Amino acid sequence: MRARLALTVLALAAIPALAAAQAPVRAITKITGELYRFQNNGHYSVFLVTPAGVIATDPIDKDAAGWLKAEIATRFKVPVKYVIYSHGHADHDSGGEVFADTATFVGHEVAKAMMVSDQVPGPPPQETFKDTKTVSLGGASVELTYLGPNHADGMIVMRFPKERTLFAVDIVPIDSLAYRDFPNANINGWIGSLRAIEKIDFDTLAPGHGPMATRDHARRHREYLEDLQAQVTAQVKAGKSLADTKAAVDLTKYKAWGGYDGSRDLNIDGMFRMMGGK
Ligand SMILES: [Zn+2]
Secondary structure, three states, rough: OOHHHHHHHHHHHHHHHHHHHHHEEEEEEEOOOEEEEEOOEEEEEEEEEEOEEEEEEEEEEEHHHHHHHHHHHHHHOOOEEEEOOOOOHHHHHHHHHHHHHOOEEEEEEEHHHHHHHOOOOOOOOOOEEOOEEEEEEEOOEEEEOOOOOOOOOEEEEEEEEOOOOOEEEEOOOOOOOOOOOOOOHHHHHHHHHHHHHHOOOOOOOEEEOOEEOOHHHHHHHHHHHHHHHHHHHHHHHHHHHHHHHHOOOOOOOHOOOEEEHHHHHHHHHHHHHHHHOO
């Protein structure tokens, strides 16, 4: 028992040291034309290169943004003229100050309020909007659409019409369960947002996490949320406890999805709470 405890303590102590020793995984890959994907470990954003400069999206964090800025200067020799935030969460939107010498910051008005109130490190949006906005530069453009509250409020999706690509962050887990217990989520808004994405004209989905995807991944995640919601709602309406609900809900058809083992119970916890379970 004592030996096992000592081993556990040793293993736990080793985790931060290992993490610190590991270099971040960063990459730039072409999506199509002049549209590129930027990776920083498990986080991704996209950027569009035009003759007049770059339209960048989530800077992710200060170190990642510094690396990206240097790579863009070396490879493309144009400045970053816009930084567009997907939503107000610090793990995607930190570090924009790196681009403040050349860029205008754009985001939804609610994302701006969240960045200010949550003290996200980086410049809040200077240009905000309510429903839709098009950002144009050097003969290229990106269309920004607010879909209402979902994973968070202030979330937008970005359509690159010429590239037929949609950049969507945190609302389309790619063949994965939802994140933990749906913190701060609006579930009906989320399902509605996925339905709206399914109607947007694009071929390629560039998510904020996970591999490149398609419109069909939005449908699959919407159907998962609807399935989970329907099963949990039936239990809540029957007055069942959380433990009974967890025993009754059958999600085995998603067993091959990412996060199944770690998030199945948490997804049910969150849905039970959102459906008013007691
Ligand atoms: Zn988020």
